[in-house]
Amino acid sequence: MDIRGIKTFQMIVKLGSFQRAADELQYGQSTVTMHIQKLEMDLGVKLLDRGKKLNLTEAGRLFLEKSDLLLKDYDFLSNTMIDFLKGEAGFIRLGVMEPTASYRLPQILAPFMQQYAKVQISIQIGNTTVLNQMLIDNEIDLAICTTPESGLSSAFEPLFVEQLGLLIPENHGLAAKDMIYLHDLQNEKLLITTSVCPYRKKLESSLLEKGGSPYNGMEIGNMAALKYYVEANFGVAVVPLITVTPPPKGTVLKAIQDLDSGLVTGILRRQEGSLSSSATERLITVLKKGLLAM
Structure with a gap:
């Protein structure tokens, strides 16, 4: 089922005419007709009675009611993905060990969350061994921890020493x-x-x-x-x-x-070359700056 077909159907109902819908959408009338034919074929029902006056069938009335919700969800999803590509939305799974989780992270994250309100962050607290394994198992995207004992598939960037x-x-x-x-x-x-x-x-x-x-x-x-x-x-x-x-x-x-001297602490992530979202890269930049400044 094509989103364009649903939008074309709604425009026809709104304007009451295939031709007026074609003009509004800047399509040829044949394109509008093709959209509706394909939509009806995909659904397996007739949506419009094409007589002297254009009327909705019972299936058409039901589809019109439900399709409005579908398009709103589609528009929301589309805008979310646009924000994701711009680095302004996303879902980041962050692992953190103590004491950074309690004593440093809140004040570093606060301004980031205010600036990027659409970015969701899940925080998992654990020791380095646990966090390293979670990274390997793809349960987190990055971690703030001490130097792991092993991890050929990960990269560790030291940032400060926990005295x-x-x-x-x-x-x-x-x-x-x-x-x-x-x-x-x-x-x-x-x-x-x-x-x-x-x-x-x-x-x-x-x-x-x-x-x-x-x-x-x-x-x-x-x-x-x-x-x-x-x-x-x-x-x-x-x-x-x-x-x-x-x-x-x-x-x-x-x-x-x-x-x-104390324990070297830094950011643990997958090896270079692994894909990271723009939001994740922005968060890493903020974390580095904040942890180095403390």
Whole structure:
């Protein structure tokens, strides 16, 4: 069923004549006749009685009522696709890891969403391992995360380093030390995230390399919750500085002198050559600018 045929049918009904419809649409009358014949053939019903006076059949009256809704939907879809090609509409699936998801992304996205109100963004929060797999499985279009352990089908662009620090209760023995090293964490109750968390992996490898083990760990699944458990005197935690600036009441934030710089964080996407919408490319530009400025 051709959209032109439906528009021609509506114009004929509106003007009451094949010839007047042809003039309005700037078609030849034979073209208008052909549109209606094809439309009736596609539908398998007669829409118009062509006597001395042009009349709608019962099927024609029903089709006229329903076709108006169809054309409105078609026009909306057509305009949406035009906006999509211009980068002003789309549906972007964005994966983000903490703490960027909570502490950086909202203020970066706000002006973008105001400027491109027709662009829909779905945000999935997870660790780097999960987000990398979601990208491979085509469940997200891009991710903000740390450097993945593998991913030949993806490209990673580093943007900033997530700096880390040691959060301790103010009455803890380490609070009085001017300089803290990894070996000072021996036998301390460390509050840690899950085993797949890149922050925990970095801490564990650093402790092994620089003599900080053995240690006692208490696993807490949510990184954002770590500071509250430190505040409640459950132990100490190595956390991203952005999550504890300023430190919660009753806690002290310390640098660990021999802990290497924090975790490199950037944008993970499919290899160059993969198709991305104009809206996605615009979002990537905004994300880069916003993350680099923080």
